[in-house]
Amino acid sequence: MRKVWDIHGGVHPPESKTQSNHCAIASIELAEELVLPLSQHIGAPSTAVVTVGDRVLKGQLIAEAQGLISAPIHASTSGTVTAIEQRPIAHPSGMTADCIVLKPDGLEEWIEIDACNDYKALEKTEILAKIRGAGISGMGGAGFPAAVKLNPRPNQKITTLILNGTECEPYITADDMLMREHANEIIAGALLLAHLLDNPSEILVGIEDNKPEAIATMQAAAENTAVEIVVFPTKYPSGGEKQLIEIVTGKQVPSGALPASIGIVVQNVGSAFAAWRAVRFGEPLISRVTTVVGESLALQRNIEVPLGTPIQHILQQHGWQQENAARLIIGGPMMGYTVESPLVPVVKTTNCILAPSRQEVPEQPPAQPCIRCGMCAEACPASLLPQQLFWFAQSENYEKLREHDLFDCIECGACSYVCPSNIPLVQYYRASKSEIRIIDADKQKSDRARVRFEARKARIEQAEAEKEAKRVARKIAAEQAKRLADEKKALAGPQGTATTTSSELADKASTAAKPTDVDPATELAKLERALSSAQSRQERATASLTDMQREDPDNTARIESLQARLKQAQLKVNEAEQKLGSFKAAQNSVVATETIIKQKLTSSPLEQLQKSVDTIGKRLTTARQKLAEAEAAGTPTVEALRQGVAKLQQKLDTSERELVEAKAATSTASEVATEVNSDHNKTLSAADIAIEKAKAKAAAQANMSDTEKRAAQLTSLQSRLTKARERLAKAEAENNENIDAFRIGVEKLEVKLAEAKEDVKEKA
Amino acid sequence: MAFIKITSPHAHKPGNTGSVMQTVLLATLPGIAVLTAFFGPGTLVNILLTSLFCLAFEAAFLALRKKRIAFYLKDYSALVTAFLLALALPPYAPWWLIATGSLFAIVIAKQLYGGLGYNPFNPAMVGYIVLLISFPLEMSSWPAASPTLSDGAQLPGIIATLQQVFLGVPIDGYTGATPLDLLKQNQSQLISDLYANTSAFNQGRWAGAGWEWVNLAFLGGGIFLLYKKIFTWHAPIAMLASLGLLAALFYDGGSSTSSGSPLFHWLSGATMLGAFFIVTDPVTSAVSVRGRLIYGALVGALVFIIRVWGNYPDAMAFAVLLMNFAAPFIDYYTKPRTYGHKSGPKSQA
């Protein structure tokens, strides 16, 4: 005798098995209509391959599996497809689902099937294909496609195959009867499955000791084979997959893992039987043994019934006193679920139809408070603390529920069974589990969004940091260039010859000062676009908020959310403005530095001053114009602009004053130079005077390069405009929300281009 | 026709919380009988009065909280509280003392926390402690057990009892020191001398006249409850074991400073009542098996410590209330290992 282990907890509800296992498996009249749901298994529903009006033969494929975890469906008898539509199905949620409705013709005409005398001659993949093609899915309850479990990952060596003949649920005797009547085929099936799994070292069939006949026939059938029958004491829920594994092997399946991870595969005896029929005879799964039981029936027994037979038809064949029954249970009293309609059909997983009388399964008395008696914890096969889970479920403390391993609950119902306060504990666990699943899904979604958001933020920050770095680099480069020039001048001064022309130096300085890879104009356009799109978003938000406040002022939640949106939009606008502002400032400073350097290298102090007065004047004009525009439009930038204007005005004043002073003291240029350059704090040496000789030439060159530059600028502006127009067109076609931004960008470019053209013409 | 939709399981073990409580009540009967036999009708009057008050308070508060009165009264939990409080109080306690105790037990300790199942402290013990602290005199005047009565004296009759309880007419010479008091007050005698010289001991067999039988009767009731699977053995046995162990450690060979033998502690005061009827109160104890072992053992240890080194003669109520405080922590650290998990909750917490 093999050692068996005990599991924690468990209960001993009345077995109630004798009323149904006293006679052989019977069969009943064919129903007038068979309803075959497309989803009778865990996984993707299959897809119908027949259409309404088709005549089908018994065993013909009528719906094909979708993907790996799915199972095909076959016609249970010959007849005509009369409908493919939503029908109520046997499911805990009481839902309807797509079904193929078949009207039998009573001929039982089989489709051609191909038998196989020696499966060992076949490739394993062929056998697997046969099992998959026969539509076999777990027949004990959940309905997991059998072929998937029989095809473990290559790195998982299966050492133990267990057939589950426990049938620990009260009332159900379908497997009991199957083992009594088809022991040889079950054993053959076990060997077949073992062959598929590369002959695991142990092939076990677990049976509870309350089925002596089944044990005897199975033992006889297993004699001289590798199959071992393991008998253990009756206790609910020994037949749970995890529990059975612990009972016969002493091992526990790690939480959240599959049995295959510890080298174990469990199949129901019914599935082994069906697999054998499928491989040996080519029969698809089109019927099953079902226990029909309950005191509202005159006749209680097991029947072999074609899949799709409506339960009502079966019950009527068993002398059903409908008025005597308050509920209809699919499955046993511990884990079965009620169905509201007797029209639901028998499917691959229907192991029992329980139609109890009102006295047999009375209504639950109302729940009393939990007295923390701990009986539930003693009964729990998963070693959970059901009373704590209940406590946390009531207070919706999902954190604690997880901590207390809610998801290791197998919903066996043992805790509810023993609870003296009649608390429907399992119901609470189911509800909490689905609640947590929903929360998790939501969280995953928002996590993804957050990751995206953070990545974007990081990108922006990085870009800004790079910009900053470049700015610093430019400054340093500019300073270096200037120092270089100064040194050069100092060197060249006394000798009166310049080895390097100052224009070359100027070019060098300007290259050094220019950002190398970002075109400032593009960047500027981008920022402007961002600003204008943020502004339009803000406008929209304001509009919808006003609408909402007018139309539905009571909807505070919505209004609040709109307000939040507006706030966000405002923040965005501010941010965009800031960025634009600082970018412009940076650009200005770049330009300014360049100009200054050039001026210093190429012009006399007086000219410099004149120039700077001119530029400042120009800038002031544009700034004023902008300010006026802003004031007219009432944009929030007015203040900043006004300040800018004031500053420029100041600068202009100083420069003009300096210019006047410089003109007055024009006789000694060097001194003037020292003076006017005071704001740069660089002492220009007498070398400046020497440099004047090279000035004329340099100026000409500078002019030349200027023209060239302008031409280049013009081309680039043109190409940018083309691109921007394309983008705008695309945005218009797509009705993109940035359309306004694009349009503004294009307009700006057009203006700039026009200006540039003017400029070139002027110069030419 | 649509059938009702109910989730599984559809089967239910017979019995409910009310029947559990009834069984507990039943199990107190031997103890009540022995108490009455040795101390007269005071215990019965106690029970009558606490039951009355407790049920009245419970019903009143259920009405205030707008609950279905009959439904909740049928869980018998108020009656269990009443019985336990009555058994803990000294017989012949004045009615107002009983009323106050019931008020605190039912209203403060139970209903204000949300009713049955939500009370962190054992209601009967809360009522008892409140009285002990507020009315130490009344609470420590235990009647003398019948074998220790002086010649000619008798247990109080029913008239005298009612007069004492309701009118405060004292019964002559009915109080006496309990064996726990005697041992505590013992200054110079060896235990064997104390046993030989004091009527409370020399009229008894093992641990004090009357008291030993009271405790044995409650032990009997407890064994009945164990047999009925009302609770598991873990908490009571752990409590008795730790109490006995400590007593053995400090027995000191029966010297004049001895704190008493294990047998003495087991069969004195409220030991057995506590072990099987109070420590086992499911609501306020730890939930897991390991937790209950720890809980029981600590109650036993506290009982011994308070009995020997504390200021109160008996310690059951204090020990239980202290451990009620600790129960949630014990729960936290003793969560059982779930199927398929490597360790308990600590790794996750």
Ligand code: SF4
């Ligand atoms: S069995 Fe019921 S009453 Fe007892 S602890 Fe569990 S949930 Fe609470």
Ligand code: SF4
């Ligand atoms: S339903 Fe869950 S909590 Fe209840 S006994 Fe079964 S496994 Fe334990």
